Amino acid sequence: MAQARDAIAETLDVLRSQSLTSVVHKAIEQMILAGELEAGERINENRLAARLSISRGPVREAMRALEQSGLVQVVANRGVFVRQLTLKEAVDAYNVRACLFGLAGQTLAGSITEPQIKSLSSLMVRMGSAKDRPKIDGYYALNLEFHARLVEFAGNKELERSYHGLVNKLHLFRRRGLVTSHGVEDSYREHRQIFDALVAHDARASRRLMENHVLAGKERLLGSLREMEEPVRIAEAKSR
Numbered sequence: 001m002a003q004a005r006d007a008i009a010e011t012l013d014v015l016r017s018q019s020l021t022s023v024v025h026k027a028i029e030q031m032i033l034a035g036e037l038e039a040g041e042r043i044n045e046n047r048l049a050a051r052l053s054i055s056r057g058p059v060r061e062a063m064r065a066l067e068q069s070g071l072v073q074v075v076a077n078r079g080v081f082v083r084q085l086t087l088k089e090a091v092d093a094y095n096v097r098a099c100l101f102g103l104a105g106q107t108l109a110g111s112i113t114e115p116q117i118k119s120l121s122s123l124m125v126r127m128g129s130a131k132d133r134p135k136i137d138g139y140y141a142l143n144l145e146f147h148a149r150l151v152e153f154a155g156n157k158e159l160e161r162s163y164h165g166l167v168n169k170l171h172l173f174r175r176r177g178l179v180t181s182h183g184v185e186d187s188y189r190e191h192r193q194i195f196d197a198l199v200a201h202d203a204r205a206s207r208r209l210m211e212n213h214v215l216a217g218k219e220r221l222l223g224s225l226r227e228m229e230e231p232v233r234i235a236e237a238k239s240r
Helices: 002-033 045-052 056-068 087-109 114-130 137-154 157-174 184-199 203-239
Strands: 072-075 079-082
Touching (some): 002 045, 002 056, 002 157, 056 072, 087 157, 087 184, 087 203
Antiparallel strands (some): 072 079
């Protein structure tokens, strides 16, 4: 009887630990995605544990999970750092994400329901209002929500897990100030075309439009990079 009680107590301790680690993992992930912990920044585990009012153990466990998901990088003898994506890594992530998003569109087109259509339609209305505001943060958040719902509605959990992993990695790159108002109108128009194709249950068009939408986002990213580099080249030329 005593052995059974000990076993139950041990199991409960493990469950509590796993639950706490999961909460800590989510909290740190949000800090990274919100830019509170910036790409390349060293993460002080002791300070983070004190801030969250917990022991260092769950923080360390959360870091292992974040390393597996590609959001942090452990550097031997130096510590844990928020991962920095190279341009090639970002482009590669976009290309894979485009394939997954296209597959989600093809899948969803054949099974989309009226409640799902209503949900997406509501988001389209909100995006239409947000795109005309001076600040694009609101549109950007709705854009991410629209994408997340499309992937969720497709009903493929493996696809959804892989897709969100890539999106999280790309947040590390976007937080360098590459999100601008350029292309918002194009983005909204692409969303409208995707929505119309899904409502029409056109699997081929949905796949093509959703894949091309992500690839267009990649081109907008590269365009923003070129715009950011141009003033630097001009300044360097003037200093010579």
